[in-house]
Each structure stands twice: as structure tokens, then as C-alpha cells.
Amino acid sequence: MLEIHKKIVIDENKKPIAVQIPIEEFERLEEVIENYGLAKLMDEVKDDERLSSEDAKKYYQSLKQHVEN
Structure with a gap:
């Protein structure tokens, strides 16, 4: 388990x-959260239709052109 050395900040009312x-430790937490999210996304799409290499390249190019415009 990741050990977190935290300091609690309190207001004037404690x-x-x-x-x-x-x-x-913050950067490590970010990495853990990102990895969890990626694993969850991969699990969600594991049964989705897969693109051929050529179709994937065409799709990527269309996304790239959309961003550049």
C-alpha cells in the first residue's frame, strides 16, 4: 500500500x-489513478469491434485533420 505523508490544513475554527x-507522493497518486482509469477503459472496450490496421490509420488521420482545422 502506498504510504501518504499528509498534513491537514485547518481554518481559524479548527x-x-x-x-x-x-x-x-502526489505524482505517484496521479499515476495510480491514471493506470486505474486506463485499465477500466480497456476493460469496457474489450468486446468492441476492432479496426484493421488500414482503417485505424484512416481514422487517426481524420482525427488529426479535425484537430488541425
């Missing part, structure tokens, strides 16, 4: 309002 963590 109410917790934020958390500080070291940047290295």
Missing part, C-alpha cells in the same frame, strides 16, 4: 480545509 502531501 475545521479541516485542505491536505498537503509531498509532490513525489
